[in-house]
Amino acid sequence: MRRNSRDAELRERARLVIPGGMYGHESAALLPDTFPQYFARADGAYLWDCDGNRYVDYMCAFGPNLLGYRHPAVEAAAAAQAAEGDTMTGPSEAMVVLAEDFVSMISHADWAIFCKNGSDATSMAMVTARAYRDRKKILVARSTYHGASPWNTPSLKGIVPEDRAHIITFDYNDLDSAKAAFRSAEGDVAGVFATPFRHEVFADQFLPSAEYATGLRRLCDEADALLIIDEVRTGFRLSRDCSWAVHGVAPDLSAWGKVLGNGHPISALLGSDKARQAASSIYVTGSFWFSAVPMAAAIATLNAIRSTDYLERIVAVADRLRDGIDEQARRHGIPVRQTGPAQMPLILFDDDPDMRKGSFWTGTAARLGVYMHPYHNMFCCAAMTPADVDDTLEITDRAFAELKNALPSLPAQPNERLLQRLAQRR
Ligand SMILES: Cc1ncc(COP(=O)(O)O)c(C=O)c1O
Structure with missing residues (x-):
């Protein structure tokens, strides 16, 4: 054979x-x-x-396998929850516990909303940023990956220009380029996506400068736009906090996925109080977003992240x-x-x-x-x-x-x- x-x-x-x-x-x-x-x-x-x-x-x-496939504590927590119920008519207690855990662990986070994939979290971040001051433009560093939705997928097949009409690109690690993008938006910037480090396929990876990280924060503050860090790929592999905390930068929103349930399907949008009202005003949901088993797995994963x-x-x-x-x-x-x-x-x-x-x-x-x-x-x-x-x-x-x-x-x-x-x- x-x-x-x-x-x-x-x-x-x-x-x-x-x-x-x-x-x-x-x-x-x-x-x-x-x-x-x-x-x-x-x-x-x-x-x-x-x-x-x-x-x-x-x-x-x-990415999702952070602690080891079939990690005993994570699988035990998932099995215990599965014996009680998973996808139900509403969430279980696990959702509140998990949100509390995130708020206590991630320095910029005052709240959490859970979903399934990284793309759910980044798209929800985009919508929240637009709802914040009723603005349209979203700034994204050229060629950075933020998911597979029409506004950000790298392939253009089946995508129409209108899907990206309000996305403005700039060069990663280049503050002048980011400033030019802000200028071209003429006061209509809703939010800026930041990638913790440059990790695109086919090209060498590199870290951002501290000036770039703090500069993006400053530009967002000056424009009253939201800074969004996409931790979907990097989350908990660089740090136990949001990765730009090392530069003293706290985003308004951060998108997480992959590792959260050590393989169980769950992602999250975290935010600060500044973005709470906007996040409360948008319409987001999914049939499986409230499933309790991945949340129980995520609670156990976060516990291992904190305590080991x-x-x-x-x-x-x-x-x-x-x-x-x-x-x-x-x-x-x-x-x-x-x-x-x-x-x-x-x-x-x-x-x-x-x-x-x-x-x-x-x-x-x-x-x-x-x-x-x-x-x-x-x-x-x-x-x-x-x-x-x-x-x-x-x-x-x-x-x-x-x-x-x-x-x-x-x-x-x-x-x-x-x-x-x-x-x-x-
Ligand atoms: C940085 C980043 N953002 C968003 C996503 C989208 O996540 P998902 O594939 O879970 O929708 C990915 C996936 O690889 C990613 O690497």
């Missing part, structure tokens, strides 16, 4: 009944064929594909991985760039505009039992141990050696779908 025969069969069946064949993260669907698309189970730091192959998983479900050294452990394994990869890249003479916070690693190869080196290297690692991504930021979780990293490094070392041998023939293996996607972005 081939290593991925069940995966191949599921892809074939999916092609018939699911548009595009692989409903899911575009960043997974575009991966080379050596990567599995379908998974059977997950535990701690590991993932098993539908053919039974095990991986040390550096994607963590594209999960973050310090994540940073320690992440640094170990980064140092090991750096040493291997130097020894094999294949330069790589590792950018952004180590706990959200991105590894790009020099002279690799179409990601072929990265695709080959991560594809080889996947074949050998390590799931990494060639051009999307990865995620470390608290279930990873130094021994997992050492096992990983043994495999990446082999992947570097195979890449070195394969380098002369790599141009013969383009990934057409990926090349098309890259061309669209450039």
Whole structure:
């Protein structure tokens, strides 16, 4: 039997009944064929594909796995709530407890509204900002990702210009560009989206300057517009508070998702008193937004965030991985760039505009039992141990050696779908 025969069969069946064949993260669907698309189970730091192959998983479900898959305390809390009731005619006590927990943990937050996906939270932030002073314009840094709604999805298929008529873009980490965007809005800025650090696909990650963070806050204050921090991807992996608290910047709104229930579906919009009236005035709801099981899971997750050294452990394994990869890249003479916070690693190869080196290297690692991504930021979780990293490094070392041998023939293996996607972005 081939290593991925069940995966191949599921892809074939999916092609018939699911548009595009692989409903899911575009960043997974575009991966080379050596990567599995379908998974059977997950535990701690590991993932098993539908053919039974095990991986040390550096994607963590594209973020949600913070403490380890099937974390015992989170799953026990979810199971206890499930035994009582989940989606009911109204919320359970868990919703109030969870909101209280957020308000006590996140320094800028005076209230919380819960939803399901990050896109729910960012869209609700946009609507709240517009309701705040009845203004229209929303400022967003160019090419930053805030979700898959018509106003912000990176693909323009099916989107009409009117969907984005009041979105104004500016350059990340460039205060002059942000000022110009404010000027062009002529007093009609409702809110500004800020990304904790620049983490877009295909490009090196970088941190904002303190001047940029404090400058955006000042510009919003001068214009009486709301500052919105999108923590959906970064939340609780950089800090136990909102990430720009290190710069002394408190947003008016922050959008959270992914990790909140350690894999259970829940996201949140948090806000300060300044935005409370606006948030009370908008119409938002969803059939599953009040489900109690994800809220119970989130209460347990926040408890672990408060009371354990999960973050310090994540940073320690992440640094170990980064140092090991750096040493291997130097020894094999294949330069790589590792950018952004180590706990959200991105590894790009020099002279690799179409990601072929990265695709080959991560594809080889996947074949050998390590799931990494060639051009999307990865995620470390608290279930990873130094021994997992050492096992990983043994495999990446082999992947570097195979890449070195394969380098002369790599141009013969383009990934057409990926090349098309890259061309669209450039
Ligand atoms: C920064 C950021 N904002 C918003 C979203 C949208 O979240 P979701 O996919 O849960 O709707 C994402 C998803 O990756 C994200 O990374």
